[in-house]
Amino acid sequence: MMRRLVQKLAFLEKNPRRVFRALAALGGALLALDALLWIAGVYKNIPVWHGLYGFVMCVALVLGAKAMRHIVRRREDYYAPRATDSEEERQP
Template sequence: MLFDDKKNVDRLVYGLYALCALLFLADFFYKKKYYISAENFPGFYALYGFFACVVLVLCAKVLRRFLMRDEGFYAPQDTESEDHPDHDLGKESHYD
């Protein structure tokens, strides 16, 4: 596949970085219609999106402390957590 090679993935990521930089720079060269004065600031939407993303990640880290459960919380009686004899797991020797 195309993206199985790390070099191709790196090219894609660098291409996206370049595209973001070009779009950010393009924001300086055209006149915008704005409704609030902050929108007139060059790169406002890029910065707004970046900081919104940072806030989401920080909120998720805080919420993780409240929402995280033990490994066996949802299925304490699950068969994966039970001890099985080796013959049930297919680990017995067939050379007896």
């Protein structure tokens, strides 16, 4: 069973765009369901809000962090020898 799982994953790994497209389809379906339920009056949430917000904020988060890295990143041995960052990782 594990072997088949690994094979599947290896296939997906070679075709990342397929994964992305599947995700996008799922997202679209969710948006549609969300809108439908809202029209049917099942709940009073703002429709599609969560999806847009999640997408936009995630992109903003990553780009923000990327910009931040220019300021805060230092060499790995910056605090050495008083930190473990650059120490050999082998341990029991």
